[in-house]
Amino acid sequence: MKKSRLSLIAGTAVLALFLASCGKSGTASSTSSSKVKTVQIVGPSASQPYQIYKSKDKLSGYNGDILAAIQKDLKNKYKFQYQVTEANSVFVGLQSGKYDLAVGNYYYSTERAKTYDYSRNPTLLSDLRLVVRKDDNKITDLASLAKTNGKLEPIDVADPRYGIVENWNKQHPEQKVTLKSSGFVDTANQFKDIVNKQYDAILYPRTNFDTAQKKLNEPLKLSKSIAVFPVVYYYHKSSTSTQLRKDIDKELLKLRKNGTLAKLSQKWLGSDPFTAKNDRVTDVTKSYAQEK
Template identity: 30%
Template sequence: MIMKNRGFIKKVTGLGLVFALALSTVACGKSADNSSAASTEVEEGVKKVKVAWQSNSYPLAYEDDNGNLTGYEIEVLKLVDEQLADYEFEYELAGGQDAQYAGLSSGKYDLVLSNAFYTKERDEAYSLPKNPLGASLVGIIVPKGTEGIKDFESAAKAGIKLAPILAGDGLYYVVYKYNEENPDNQIALEATDSSDSFMNAISWVADGRYDFAVWPKNYYEQLVVADGGDLHEYNDKLDFYDCRSVYTYPIISKDKPEVAEAISGVLGSLKEEGKLSELSEKFYGYDAFKYDTVKND
């Protein structure tokens, strides 16, 4: 099932997973008195959690035709909010990722939605719930007609060349974890500091500069497969193969561990009840939780 394109940005910098940005915003520090920024507020015993969502992030977070905020990540948080009597979530459009993480660093926001994968550095810099918010299906992209290359294992065995991945990006971690789990059949992993590498990987593989790339399926469907996608010109030149799922997490302020813990408890229950799978089917057209999942440290 292919969701229709809703104005995806022409340049996506690493799936909302650019750790370099996360570090730079953390380094800015937090003011001891940030009353004007207004972080978690308390009103009649209920703590308000300021949630930042970013534009051009369909189907994760977007406004529908009636102007209502929805999307996979939004609907999951709504279910979480319903079960947390001590908290009330307030949503604010933060624009792009830069604004999200700057606001998280300054205390303007308590929680960021950015389809974020786990990384060790991110876990140290922020408060991450133990249980995931979602799952993102990741696959490999190869030139159309390529035979025998349909997963990480076959790509590694063939010794073909992977397009560079932004250093610190969640996709880099996915390949790194595969190599860690398969010491005798590794993929040559090249890091880059170019934020354009994510989008450029499509043309690089289509033109033969590199043999394959690693991408999330939802981005591939929106940007390459969908009519009107910013990279649709390459659709007839490439094949995509599902490989593994990667858990995604809300990024919560380091000084709000209690919020992360409360959210994590509800997320665990929703996952066990199958609610996350239902929402995955609704917004992605498939259950991303059914696939082999990258294990966090």
């Protein structure tokens, strides 16, 4: 009888330990699951093929494919959710903390770096050239643009391209290009301004030109390379966003080294700036590399 009772007590104790361990295991799983952080990612709506919005859980386009590859590796740490909005609302929301990460075709700039955190590994390399009329054989660079008194299409002051021309003018006082500022103007109208001779040239990324020309097919051509800029992701600047940026930076480096970025740029943009030889790399790109 004693033996039977002792067996019952022992059995009950084992069962209690088993249930307790199950409870702990369930709690650990729940805790582990709760550590997955939702990251709010935003991009400008009118920025195809860099991002094409499908749903809050799916983004297509160049950045969409990059982020899908990153999400696959970091699925136990982050869950990406996507939104698109007007271009001027992206950085307002990023600064306020409404969004954690902004994607697009954004150049690194020292001014933006004061307000936002940014990728230390570029998502793309942007080769800037002058877009000119097809029958114009005089304008081939900023020096010849100045020499012919060519009219450069106005550029937003906040745009790093404005800084390129501004720096050129400081360094070449005898070959100054007339530089004017403007707000946002869409690509189709910018190209028409050149064709209609309202302006003679516009400083424009090569990949964007190739993509736009597939639709617009204007009688325009590109000059040789003027500058090469790193394209980056921008982050809401806070103590908690630093780790997110570091984790994504590691992934971007891996994707560049294994050739994924080159393949995706060829797929979506029609060219591969990562392996192509660029005519010229500006001091801006060098200073960005040093700042990393």
